[in-house]
Amino acid sequence: MTSILLVTSSPRGEASHSTRLATELADKLRTTQSAATLVKRDLVQDPLPHIEPDFASGIYTPADDRSEKQARLVAVSDAAVDEVLAADTIVIATGIINFSISSTLKSWLDHVARAGRTFRYTESGPEGLVKNKKVYLVVASGGVYSQGAAAVFDHAVPYLKTLLTFLGMSDIEVIRIEGVGMGAEAEQRALSSALNVVSELAMAA
Numbered sequence: 001m002t003s004i005l006l007v008t009s010s011p012r013g014e015a016s017h018s019t020r021l022a023t024e025l026a027d028k029l030r031t032t033q034s035a036a037t038l039v040k041r042d043l044v045q046d047p048l049p050h051i052e053p054d055f056a057s058g059i060y061t062p063a064d065d066r067s068e069k070q071a072r073l074v075a076v077s078d079a080a081v082d083e084v085l086a087a088d089t090i091v092i093a094t095g096i097i098n099f100s101i102s103s104t105l106k107s108w109l110d111h112v113a114r115a116g117r118t119f120r121y122t123e124s125g126p127e128g129l130v131k132n133k134k135v136y137l138v139v140a141s142g143g144v145y146s147q148g149a150a151a152v153f154d155h156a157v158p159y160l161k162t163l164l165t166f167l168g169m170s171d172i173e174v175i176r177i178e179g180v181g182m183g184a185e186a187e188q189r190a191l192s193s194a195l196n197v198v199s200e201l202a203m204a205a
């Protein structure tokens, strides 16, 4: 049975375009990949803590030697890593917040990027250990970053691609819902265009 992991992170609740489109994509993929299980990681309802000294030291301390606090913090990360490793398909949703990804998503990535679990260093350089995943990034933004004058500020998508590829996930599709802050018409256009892309990608999966 295939498994889909849906990660949502918008601070805008019901108004979120990225949550809506990513959920729609996950539901469609579930239908096309019959019997796929869907695991939801809602980073706003259940945010992961910011990483801190006991986390940063705990992940490099052998399990048996960890303090109670280190063990508790590393267990949060282990659960997030286990979910990623168990998934065949990962749908990640974020809005652009101050030219970057949402802070809840950053915190999740800080828990998922784990030496020895999701990547390792070899003599020939770093090696991603999260193999054979299909990743969909659903990114909503008030402005347009895929082209035009603001393309130089397109930090979020390249950052996400860099980190995910570093971890071994290089099969990445990006769905942008962009320009939603440029008036009602532009918002509707962005939504319907993204919905079409979602349908096409789900059919192609």
Ligand SMILES: Cc1cc2nc3c(=O)[nH]c(=O)nc-3n(C[C@H](O)[C@H](O)[C@H](O)COP(=O)(O)O)c2cc1C
Residues within 6 Å of the ligand: 010, 011, 012, 013, 015, 016, 017, 018, 019, 094, 095, 096, 097, 098, 099, 100, 140, 141, 142, 143, 144, 180, 181
């Ligand atoms: C606090 C905040 C900061 C934002 N910063 C940016 C930004 O830097 N660039 C941009 O294009 N849009 C920005 N936006 C607009 C959001 O990207 C837009 O509302 C998008 O739809 C958010 O994703 P969501 O619909 O999934 O919540 C910001 C929105 C909020 C609430």
